Amino acid sequence: MSSASIISVKNLGKTYTVPEREAGVKAAVVSLFHRTMREIHAVRDVSFEIAPGEIVGFLGPNGAGKTTTLKMLSGLLHPTSGEASVLGFTPWERDRAYLAQMTLIMGQRNQLQWDIPVIDSYQLFKAIFRISDDDYKRRLDELIEWLDLQELINKPARNLSLGERMKCEIAGSLLHQPKVLFLDEPTIGLDVSMQRKIREFVAEYNARTGAAVMLTSHYMADIEALCQRVIVIHHGTLLYDGDLPGLVSRFSPHKTIAVEFSEPVTTISDKYGELVSTTESRWEIRVPKARTAVVASALLADLPIDDLTISEPPIEEVIEHVFATGDGA
Amino acid sequence: MHAFTVIRTYLRLGLLNFVQYRADFFLGVVNAAIQFAIQLLAISIVFNQTDSLKGWSRADLIVLVGVHAIVSGILGTVFSPSIGAFLESIRLGTFDFLLTKPVDAQLLASVQSVAPQSLTSLLAGIVIIVYGLQTGSGFPGFGSVVIFVGLLIAGLMMVYSFMMVLASLAFWFVKLDNIMNIFNTMFGNAGTWPITIFPGWLRVTLTFIIPIAFAVTIPAQALIGSLTLANALLTAALAVLFVAASRWFWLFAVKHYTGASA
Numbered sequence: 001m002s003s004a005s006i007i008s009v010k011n012l013g014k015t016y017t018v019p020e021r022e023a024g025v026k027a028a029v030v031s032l033f034h035r036t037m038r039e040i041h042a043v044r045d046v047s048f049e050i051a052p053g054e055i056v057g058f059l060g061p062n063g064a065g066k067t068t069t070l071k072m073l074s075g076l077l078h079p080t081s082g083e084a085s086v087l088g089f090t091p092w093e094r095d096r097a098y099l100a101q102m103t104l105i106m107g108q109r110n111q112l113q114w115d116i117p118v119i120d121s122y123q124l125f126k127a128i129f130r131i132s133d134d135d136y137k138r139r140l141d142e143l144i145e146w147l148d149l150q151e152l153i154n155k156p157a158r159n160l161s162l163g164e165r166m167k168c169e170i171a172g173s174l175l176h177q178p179k180v181l182f183l184d185e186p187t188i189g190l191d192v193s194m195q196r197k198i199r200e201f202v203a204e205y206n207a208r209t210g211a212a213v214m215l216t217s218h219y220m221a222d223i224e225a226l227c228q229r230v231i232v233i234h235h236g237t238l239l240y241d242g243d244l245p246g247l248v249s250r251f252s253p254h255k256t257i258a259v260e261f262s263e264p265v266t267t268i269s270d271k272y273g274e275l276v277s278t279t280e281s282r283w284e285i286r287v288p289k290a291r292t293a294v295v296a297s298a299l300l301a302d303l304p305i306d307d308l309t310i311s312e313p314p315i316e317e318v319i320e321h322v323f324a325t326g327d328g329a
Numbered sequence: 330m331h332a333f334t335v336i337r338t339y340l341r342l343g344l345l346n347f348v349q350y351r352a353d354f355f356l357g358v359v360n361a362a363i364q365f366a367i368q369l370l371a372i373s374i375v376f377n378q379t380d381s382l383k384g385w386s387r388a389d390l391i392v393l394v395g396v397h398a399i400v401s402g403i404l405g406t407v408f409s410p411s412i413g414a415f416l417e418s419i420r421l422g423t424f425d426f427l428l429t430k431p432v433d434a435q436l437l438a439s440v441q442s443v444a445p446q447s448l449t450s451l452l453a454g455i456v457i458i459v460y461g462l463q464t465g466s467g468f469p470g471f472g473s474v475v476i477f478v479g480l481l482i483a484g485l486m487m488v489y490s491f492m493m494v495l496a497s498l499a500f501w502f503v504k505l506d507n508i509m510n511i512f513n514t515m516f517g518n519a520g521t522w523p524i525t526i527f528p529g530w531l532r533v534t535l536t537f538i539i540p541i542a543f544a545v546t547i548p549a550q551a552l553i554g555s556l557t558l559a560n561a562l563l564t565a566a567l568a569v570l571f572v573a574a575s576r577w578f579w580l581f582a583v584k585h586y587t588g589a590s591a
Contacts, residue, residue, distance in 0.1 A: 076425050078587050092587065096431035104429050111426040116346050127338035128432050130331060 006212045007050035012082035014043040042068040044236040055213040057227035061323040065236040066216045070182045074104040103178040107188035112157040118168045119153040129176035143171040163194035183215045252318045255292045257285045262306040343443025357446035368394045383526045388465020389553045395458030396549040397521045402451030410442040412496045419499045435579050477551040483568035484544030490575035497582040
């Protein structure tokens with residue numbers, strides 16, 4: 001466990017035992033008395049380290065084990081195997097000193113009290129986290145300014161739009177100025193401009209306080225804008241840990257070669273690779289990564305080429321490919 | 330102490346937001362009035378036939394109704410709404426937020442929601458007790474009132490603990506709203522009669538399994554002068570036992586929740 005890490009996860013595993021039953025009334029009645037149990041390996045042998053100030057994107061399809069991992073790191077679940085240390089604490093021991101320095105924000109669930117003004121919910125957080133009057137006032141003013149909350153905090157949470165409520169949730173979850181943030185799909189269901197606003201705010205908070213952030217999102221724009229590093233898990237296993245361009249080059253089996261011709265080419269040949277689009281003046285060809293150089297030089301030799309570019313496929317496509325094939329390799 | 334600061338903040342917010350509940354408050358007053366009228370009517374019907382119900386006079390029973398109103402008022406102001414909110418949070422998954430706070434989760438679950446309109450029941454209870462004492466045996470001495478308050482707190486702790494044990498079952502069964510309805514029906518109906526008038530088996534159930542006797546009958550006995558030392562001591566001892574048992578069960582349930590569920 002390196003001392004430079006703020007989060008350190010070693011061989012973490014979580015297995016659920018869940019009742020299994022077939023559809024239908026009969027099966028339901030049977031399951032009341034006799035339940036068949038099945039083991040689900042939600043997380044298997046996952047290890048990584050995160051340094052203070054890092055923003056790490058945590059990627060995986062639904063059911064990959066992202067939320068289970070975040071829940072273990074925020075102390076809500078005991079792992080079946082392995083160990084973890086966050087800020088020097090074992091999360092699931094739920095030491096108060098640990099809980100006072102971290103926050104968990106879930107885009108799909110809110111913790112503001114529904115019927116009372118947002119500012120009153122903040123008063124509760126102030127009491128719960130023992131925030132001094134001065135700190136509270138200063139941080140609240142900052143958060144109001146950064147997130148543009150002035151008009152919102154005196155309204156009951158139920159009167160806010162989804163995006164407004166999320167902004168208020170985030171501000172409330174940061175009043176105690178946590179050093180570690182676990183964000184589980186914080187932008188889910190929000191419109192594009194609200195997503196951008198939240199993204200910018202997370203970056204700003206990270207830059208100002210040096211807090212470490214672990215973020216899951218299904219929106220690649222969030223990940224691309226915020227995360228220098230991504231961790232990909234699938235079927236509970238760690239597939240990749242590194243920067244975003246590295247993910248693309250490692251997992252994309254194809255590259256796209258685009259060529260522009262100096263004179264019209266009318267004879268179309270698919271011997272170079274899969275033709276994505278062809279016109280008289282331009283072709284786009286998808287080729288296996290290993291053959292990129294060979295195909296490129298063949299194209300240059302055979303055809304009247306004016307310009308040739310080789311590009312990686314878009315990140316979404318790569319991710320989709322990784323998740324669809326399972327092992328990604 | 331930090332716990333008190335947290336409790337105070339919740340209570341203060343509940344009261345500050347009184348305006349939000351204004352219509353509900355007046356409905357609460359009407360509801361309480363109807364309830365008390367029916368209870369007092371039932372008592373007067375009984376006492377048209379007899380002068381004493383297993384040793385309880387008409388005035389004694391009015392005091393008992395008052396004590397019951399105080400207990401339901403306190404339960405309804407803090408514990409019932411909070412436990413309701415807790416059950417809801419288990420179902421919605423927002424209980425996770427309570428568990429990630431650096432405060433005891435049982436404390437947060439027990440005081441997280443306040444319904445000030447139930448205070449009407451508390452106030453009505455005091456008025457009814459005063460009326461009952463006036464028409465009956467007269468006012469008790471200061472010492473008896475202190476004992477009454479002590480027993481009331483002990484009884485409340487028992488009922489609260491019992492409710493927490495029922496609510497903790499939600500960690501396994503997720504949707505359990507009806508279990509609170511059963512409790513409320515038992516407490517709301519059986520609780521307004523002295524425990525001594527029920528047949529043996531029901532008395533045992535209501536006393537030891539659902540601690541209605543200790544929350545209502547025994548404190549009332551302190552006011553009307555029929556309390557025995559043995560019952561007072563038993564109440565105190567059982568209060569400690571109930572609180573300890575519910576605490577143990579809560580910790581066990583949370584451990585189950587963090588150990589097994591998703």
